Amino acid sequence: MKKISKELIGASTIPIILSVLSKKESYGYEIIQRIKELSNGQIEWGEGTIYPVLHKLEKKGYITSSWKTSGSGRKRKYYSINIKGEQKLVSEKENWTVINQLILKLWNIEPNLI
Amino acid sequence: MEHRTEFNLANCINHWKSILLENNNMTIDNVTELESHLLDEIVSLKESGLTEEEAFLISQKRLGNINLLTHEFSKVNSHAFFLNKIIPYIKGVLIFLAFFQIAELQINAFYLFFKPAGINNNSLNVASIILLIATIIVFFTAFFFKYKKQLFNFHYFIKIPVLVSIVVLSKIMNMFSVFLMVKNYMDIKNIKTLSYNLNIFKSTFVIILLIVSFLVYYKSKKVLKIAN
Numbered sequence: 001m002k003k004i005s006k007e008l009i010g011a012s013t014i015p016i017i018l019s020v021l022s023k024k025e026s027y028g029y030e031i032i033q034r035i036k037e038l039s040n041g042q043i044e045w046g047e048g049t050i051y052p053v054l055h056k057l058e059k060k061g062y063i064t065s066s067w068k069t070s071g072s073g074r075k076r077k078y079y080s081i082n083i084k085g086e087q088k089l090v091s092e093k094e095n096w097t098v099i100n101q102l103i104l105k106l107w108n109i110e111p112n113l114i
Numbered sequence: 115m116e117h118r119t120e121f122n123l124a125n126c127i128n129h130w131k132s133i134l135l136e137n138n139n140m141t142i143d144n145v146t147e148l149e150s151h152l153l154d155e156i157v158s159l160k161e162s163g164l165t166e167e168e169a170f171l172i173s174q175k176r177l178g179n180i181n182l183l184t185h186e187f188s189k190v191n192s193h194a195f196f197l198n199k200i201i202p203y204i205k206g207v208l209i210f211l212a213f214f215q216i217a218e219l220q221i222n223a224f225y226l227f228f229k230p231a232g233i234n235n236n237s238l239n240v241a242s243i244i245l246l247i248a249t250i251i252v253f254f255t256a257f258f259f260k261y262k263k264q265l266f267n268f269h270y271f272i273k274i275p276v277l278v279s280i281v282v283l284s285k286i287m288n289m290f291s292v293f294l295m296v297k298n299y300m301d302i303k304n305i306k307t308l309s310y311n312l313n314i315f316k317s318t319f320v321i322i323l324l325i326v327s328f329l330v331y332y333k334s335k336k337v338l339k340i341a342n
Contacts, residue, residue: 029154046178052186077147
């Protein structure tokens with residue numbers, strides 16, 4: 001299975017994380033598992049690198065974090081989306097829709113060049 | 115067959131954490147978060163039938179190598195990175211100031227203590243020199259034992275608030291002792307001898323420090339050359 005390019009993954013990280021968090025609050029490991037599962041393993045991040053992205057989103061005020069202790073007594077840092085993050089997600093969705101439609105149109109107009 | 119020592123997960127995780135913490139651009143909070151991730155991954159890999167050691171190695175690999183992690187974290191932690199870098203310099207300057215203040219305080223206290231006993235100028239001179247040499251020896255011995263033999267732990271002592279209070283307090287006590295010396299004894303000759311000795315002491319200390327800096331610099335160049 002071919003891996004998706006680094007640049008494309010980089011560009012889509014923020015909308016993907018915000019979308020996962022818009023369903024329910026979550027922690028780094030769970031977010032990664034969710035994405036792996038949904039993309040059938042096609043999207044694979046250096047797992048540790050999700051944290052700097054989460055921290056950046058928190059700094060920008062899109063998400064908030066809090067430490068919680070799980071049933072097994074392990075500490076986990078949970079992230080949840082806030083209103084500013086929801087607004088960001090809406091604008092991200094619009095941007096992605098524009099790009100998506102453009103690509104679909106281009107490929108539908110010229111389906112068989114070869 | 116090669117004998118393998120038993121795998122200890124807690125030790126391995128602690129070792130991994132200590133390497134991450136050595137890097138200036140990660141906070142304790144960051145490392146705790148990564149550790150929690152690592153543990154989650156280990157649990158899930160063990161459930162799929164891997165041994166603890168295999169699970170640890172794979173989790174570590176999935177999380178990303180330490181260079182990659184520290185590089186990525188440095189982008190968001192530039193503030194912490196700067197603070198961590200600058201703190202050792204500030205501590206160094208403070209230790210330097212504290213050392214001079216304490217040396218001066220010692221001499222002043224010594225004078226105030228022995229002057230009423232009627233000590234003459236000559237013995238005062240000799241005694242103050244001995245005291246200062248002893249101070250410098252104690253300082254460098256402590257330094258040597260800490261860094262070469264790793265015997266002492268000055269961890270609690272070398273904190274910025276502690277160092278600042280030492281500098282400020284000893285400065286105040288010095289001013290007070292000079293005031294007492296002038297008020298009670300008015301013996302300019304003695305005070306001159308003491309400040310003369312103290313100045314020589316300070317210059318000697320600075321010269322030693324400069325020599326040590328050069329030695330450390332050349333040694334580091336040599337070591338780095340071999341490493342490359």
